[in-house]
Amino acid sequence: MRIAVLGHGVIGRHVCATLEASPAHELKWILERPGLDTEPKMTSDVGKILSDPEVELVCDILPGTHPSYEYMKMALEAGKHVVTVNKAALCFGFKELVELAERNGLFLRYEAACGGTIPDIAETLKLAQTNEIEAIYGIMNGTTNFIIDKMNREGAEFEPTLREAQRLGYAEADPTADLSGFDVKNKIIIISNTAYKCYCTSEFPMCGIQHLTKELLDDFARQGKTVKLFGLSVRRGNRYAIGVAPVVLPMTALEAHVPTNFNLFTLRADKAGEIKLYGQGAGGVPTADAVVRDITAIAEAPARTGEAYFSRPMVYDPSLLFGKGYIGGTVKEGTLDELCRQALAAGQFLAFEPDNL
Ligand SMILES: NC(=O)c1ccc[n+]([C@@H]2O[C@H](COP(=O)([O-])OP(=O)(O)OC[C@H]3O[C@@H](n4cnc5c(N)ncnc54)[C@H](OP(=O)(O)O)[C@@H]3O)[C@@H](O)[C@H]2O)c1
DSSP: OEEEEEOOSHHHHHHHHHHHHOTTOEEEEEEOOTTTOOSTTEESOHHHHHTOTTOOEEEEOOOSSTTHHHHHHHHHHTTOEEEEOOHHHHHHTHHHHHHHHHHTTOOEEOGGGTTTTOTHHHHHHHHHHHSOEEEEEEEOOHHHHHHHHHHHHHOOOHHHHHHHHHHTTSSOSSOHHHHTSHHHHHHHHHHHHHHHTSOOOSOSOBOOSTTOOHHHHHHHHHTTEEEEEEEEEEEETTEEEEEEEEEEEETTSGGGGOOTTEEEEEEEETTTEEEEEEEESOOHHHHHHHHHHHHHHHHHSOOOOOOOSSOOOOEEOGGGSEEEEEETTEEEEEEHHHHHHHHHHHTOOEEEEESOO
């Protein structure tokens, strides 16, 4: 299969190196920045790549929503399969990109966009063939897990721990997307779409860990509990609820012991029961491997028929996700949606203890 890679950063470089070493694939083009396109395969002209009839698959490894979304759309319009790692761009145009791929008999795969190397999307697709998936939840962001884990183990304050995470490369210079829950929001939408075979809404509030303090973690520790940032999603029939919040966990929960920047996804299905997937949600080599697994799956798949996978009519019903919310020293009962809105309005930390997960 002849492949073009858009983006030559941390992940892109590892994907290119693996493709170059693989006899099964041919790396035809690499999109680089102007001035950095120093090798024959490199170009800064995306038009040259997308109009090349020999390119069969485009691998989107760019950051941010734009122009990544537009490039994926152009690639699918030009009859090329797409593999993406870019959760922001995928979430932004999920329905449009999926429908375009389906109309043109092409594959759009996105394992690495949700959980790095963890095969959560592959497992979700497999489970959904024979099961109704009823819930998805867990630790889906390594940066926030690194911060909470370090604060828990060393009794450290939030700000110096964040600075250390930045120094070690676990947090970006602008950590907003991780701390606010936006990164998890994109991931829980993408995996819920895949599990429930529908297009889930993005119109729900999210709470992150910006207001987390050492005192708060100490309070929970005295009760034999801790807090981890979770993506949460539940489904009953044709209704679903979805959210992002710090969740209160007993210290006996597996998630309470997930170290450093690791992730732990749980899928609950009607026949298979509970399945937990643990691994590295980021990092150059592991994430690049998930990209190459997607490329290989496309190369080995029979031609795609035009079936619509994401075709279920589903309704967002926030009443399905409810429990206790610890907000600024008070405990309230409600749906996660309501509790998030209250915490956001008050500018305070929310710790959510679900009743029904
Ligand atoms: N890093 C991870 O562990 C990880 C895990 C899962 C998913 N992802 C996703 O993977 C994607 C890439 O992440 P990364 O860590 O590889 O980022 P990165 O190291 O910043 O690489 C992105 C590369 O794309 C280049 N680029 C940006 N816009 C471009 C454009 N319009 N034309 C040509 N080149 C352009 C950047 O150049 P400049 O530096 O000059 O801007 C940079 O070289 C992101 O969507 C991220 O969310 C990353």
